[in-house]
Amino acid sequence: MREFLIIGSKARTEKFSLNDLPGAGRIDILCRCVSSAFFLSHDIRRDVNVYLLLLGPPDPPKVLKIVGKEVKYMPPDERGIAGLIRKALEIKADKNWKKSTPGIYVAKKGLEELLDEVASDVYYLREDGEDIRKLKDNNALFVLGDHEGVPEELEEIVLRKAKKIIGIPTKSLMAEHCITIVHYELDRKQLNS
Amino acid sequence: MREFLIIGSKARTEKFSLNDLPGAGRIDILCRCVSSAFFLSHDIRRDVNVYLLLLGPPDPPKVLKIVGKEVKYMPPDERGIAGLIRKALEIKADKNWKKSTPGIYVAKKGLEELLDEVASDVYYLREDGEDIRKLKDNNALFVLGDHEGVPEELEEIVLRKAKKIIGIPTKSLMAEHCITIVHYELDRKQLNS
Ligand SMILES: C[S@@+](CC[C@H](N)C(=O)[O-])C[C@H]1O[C@@H](n2cnc3c(N)ncnc32)[C@H](O)[C@@H]1O
Ligand SMILES: C[S@@+](CC[C@H](N)C(=O)[O-])C[C@H]1O[C@@H](n2cnc3c(N)ncnc32)[C@H](O)[C@@H]1O
Numbered sequence: 001m002r003e004f005l006i007i008g009s010k011a012r013t014e015k016f017s018l019n020d021l022p023g024a025g026r027i028d029i030l031c032r033c034v035s036s037a038f039f040l041s042h043d044i045r046r047d048v049n050v051y052l053l054l055l056g057p058p059d060p061p062k063v064l065k066i067v068g069k070e071v072k073y074m075p076p077d078e079r080g081i082a083g084l085i086r087k088a089l090e091i092k093a094d095k096n097w098k099k100s101t102p103g104i105y106v107a108k109k110g111l112e113e114l115l116d117e118v119a120s121d122v123y124y125l126r127e128d129g130e131d132i133r134k135l136k137d138n139n140a141l142f143v144l145g146d147h148e149g150v151p152e153e154l155e156e157i158v159l160r161k162a163k164k165i166i167g168i169p170t171k172s173l174m175a176e177h178c179i180t181i182v183h184y185e186l187d188r189k190q191l192n193s
Numbered sequence: 194m195r196e197f198l199i200i201g202s203k204a205r206t207e208k209f210s211l212n213d214l215p216g217a218g219r220i221d222i223l224c225r226c227v228s229s230a231f232f233l234s235h236d237i238r239r240d241v242n243v244y245l246l247l248l249g250p251p252d253p254p255k256v257l258k259i260v261g262k263e264v265k266y267m268p269p270d271e272r273g274i275a276g277l278i279r280k281a282l283e284i285k286a287d288k289n290w291k292k293s294t295p296g297i298y299v300a301k302k303g304l305e306e307l308l309d310e311v312a313s314d315v316y317y318l319r320e321d322g323e324d325i326r327k328l329k330d331n332n333a334l335f336v337l338g339d340h341e342g343v344p345e346e347l348e349e350i351v352l353r354k355a356k357k358i359i360g361i362p363t364k365s366l367m368a369e370h371c372i373t374i375v376h377y378e379l380d381r382k383q384l385n386s
Contacts, residue, residue, distance in 0.1 A: 019212070021270055028270035032228070041340075041365035076367065077214055077221035078271045147234075170380035172234035174269065180373040187363035 002186065003049045003120060003141035004179055006033045007111070009151050011054040013062045014089055021082050025056035029146050030085070031078040032176035036183075038068060039076045045183070052085070053111060063109045064088050071103030111154050115143075115161040122162045124150075125178055129167030132185050142166070142182055144175045195379065196242045196313060196334035197372055199226045200304070202344050204247040206255045207282055214275050218249035222339050223278070224271040225369035229376075231261060232269045238376070245278070246304060256302045257281050264296030304347050308336075308354045315355045317343075318371055322360030325378050335359070335375055337368045 008030050016024035021031065030052045037050045048068040055061055064085060066074075074084060088100035097105040115122060120139045123129075126149075143150070143158050150158060159165075168181055201223050209217035214224060223245045230243045241261040248254055257278060259267075267277060281293035290298040308315055313332045316322075319342075336343070336351050343351060352358075361374055 019272070021272070022268065028272075032225070032269075035225070035367075036370065039367050039370075041367060075215065077225075079212070079214070079221075168377070170377060170384055174228075174232050174234060177229065177232075177373045177377075180370045181377050184361070184363060184370075184374050184377070191363055 001047050001049065001120060001139050002045075002183070003051065003118065004033065004037050004182075005051040005053060005114065005118075005141060005143045006030055006146065006175060007053045007143070007150050007154060008055060008146050009148055009154075010056040010146070011052070012056045012089075013054045013059045015086055016082075016089075018079050018082055018086065021078055025054075026147055027082055027085065028078050029175060031081040032174070033144070033179055034066060034074075034081050035076045035078070036176040036179040038066070038071070038074070044068060044071065044074070051114060053114065054089075059093075059108075061108060061110050062089065062093055063107055063114055065097060065105040065107070067103045067105070069103070073102070112157050112161075115157065122158070123164055123166045124158045124162040125167070125182070126150075126165050127167055127172050129165035132166050132168050132182060135166055135185065136189065138186055138190065142179075144178060146175060194240050194242065194313060194332050195238075195376070196244065196311065197226065197230050197375075198244040198246060198307065198311075198334060198336045199223055199339065199368060200246045200336070200343050200347060201248060201339050202341055202347075203249040203339070204245070205249045205282075206247045206252045208279055209275075209282075211272050211275055211279065214271055218247075219340055220275055220278065221271050222368060224274040225367070226337070226372055227259060227267075227274050228269045228271070229369040229372040231259070231264070231267070237261060237264065237267070244307060246307065247282075252286075252301075254301060254303050255282065255286055256300055256307055258290060258298040258300070260296045260298070262296070266295070305350050305354075308334075308350065315351070316357055316359045317351045317355040318360070318375070319343075319358050320360055320365050322358035325359050325361050325375060328359055328378065329382065331379055331383065335372075337371060339368060
């Protein structure tokens, strides 16, 4: 099971316009991360979960959980994914996971609570981390920041929970491209094992 | 110089709605390919060109050329990129490259003519090709298909021009994820050279 937690430091926590996803606190980045995390050529990775931590106004924090085993009718394009996110944000969220469309849940949870809940080992993806190519662990949760990276006070929490900081030693990349590369390296390991 | 040519077998060749990019012959895929080809965390890859071959109605073929060295004001989100594509499609295209917004050109050229024009070696990206990890060539043009792959009659042209078929041996992936992986493997080579 591979899990990805993307921290949307500015992402809106209520209805937003599908015509301006960047303007909704860079929801476009979160949508591309969902697309990278789940989509294969003609299939969806069922062994993947994604957590979108929304910390923007008006009602932070909110978390969306997308469960690969259960998700249905999710398209790979940003607007289509944003529509599912927006639908989930219409729900009156509280501490408990509430189901929106198939495989998508919403709750009011902060980062620490969320990381405590997760079963797999936590890895923090940051440019200066240990080379991703050394990672063996196919059951892991990867934490990524958005366009501004992970805010300091949240990074402290991540560093407390993370088993290791993992890096892609080539360049500073968009979060969604890091997700594609993590899948690729882990798929390579499974190929050879 | 790395170049990517994506064959949009159904992509519309005139104005389309920004509210339904998948419905415009899967223009959403082409937009994500542009995003993967050019965008780094806070930068654009200036050593990259992208060619979008649009073969859908009403006026195929049309090609959009996006030149990394010249492009300006291009956002990484699908709708933003689609807006630039749509602007270029407003131009009355003919055999010669006509400039639209900075770094974006449009012309009426078929696949064969386009491949003849290109300086670098041509590689065809297909699931069963030789392992991408063996590729040394940092000056190359990679040909990819869209959601349906490359149509047969066009594949023949590609196979005639291509130096080699290159494959990512893990899974059948979305075109935009292949572009991310090609960059990653070539960036790795440059890291070690
Ligand atoms: C656009 S980058 C953030 C850019 C930059 N770190 C900053 O603070 O603005 C988004 C996220 O992708 C991940 N990331 C980007 N490049 C990476 C690399 N080379 N290795 C590991 N993670 C990376 C990190 O989690 C980062 O927070
Ligand atoms: C969605 S795939 C096409 C899927 C499938 N080949 C078909 O015919 O429907 C889009 C394009 O990505 C490229 N591609 C996908 N997976 C690949 C892999 N594992 N290795 C190399 N290229 C790949 C190919 O160029 C393909 O035409």
